[in-house]
Amino acid sequence: MFRVTIRGAFEELGKDEREALRTAVGSFQVGFTEAGTFTCDQSLSAFTFRCQVPAEEPDDGEHEATERAIAVLTAHGHPHRILRVGVTDMPDIKIRRKGKRG
Known part of the structure; x- marks a missing residue:
């Protein structure tokens, strides 16, 4: 499982697109979902667009996750340009647990 964060800029939004986005801005949930937020x-x-991308093949990596996340972003239909992409492979995250103090 990958979590992809895409930072970008909207381009050439029409009046209707702007209104729809303004209305939706307050209802957007912040988090990683397969549909993207x-x-x-x-x-x-x-x-900022956050998307959770499952690995489809055992050897899938950041490149494949990035491509799938960009496809999800593009499917939303808003004209945009991508400025930066960050990918986190979830199994690589190590959680440090505080030890019991005696």
Whole structure:
């Protein structure tokens, strides 16, 4: 399982697209989902898109996860340009547990 964060900028949004995004901004959930979630400023210039991407093959890596996340972002239909992409392979995360103190 991968978590992909895409930072980008909206481009050439029409009036109707702007209104739809402004209405939805307050209802966006912040988190990683397979459908992806947006957070953006009120000016609708910059955005952060978070997407959770399952590995389809055992040897899938960051490249495949990035491609799938970009496809999910594109399916939302908002014209955009990608500024930066970050990928986290969830099994690689190590959780440090505090030891019991005596």
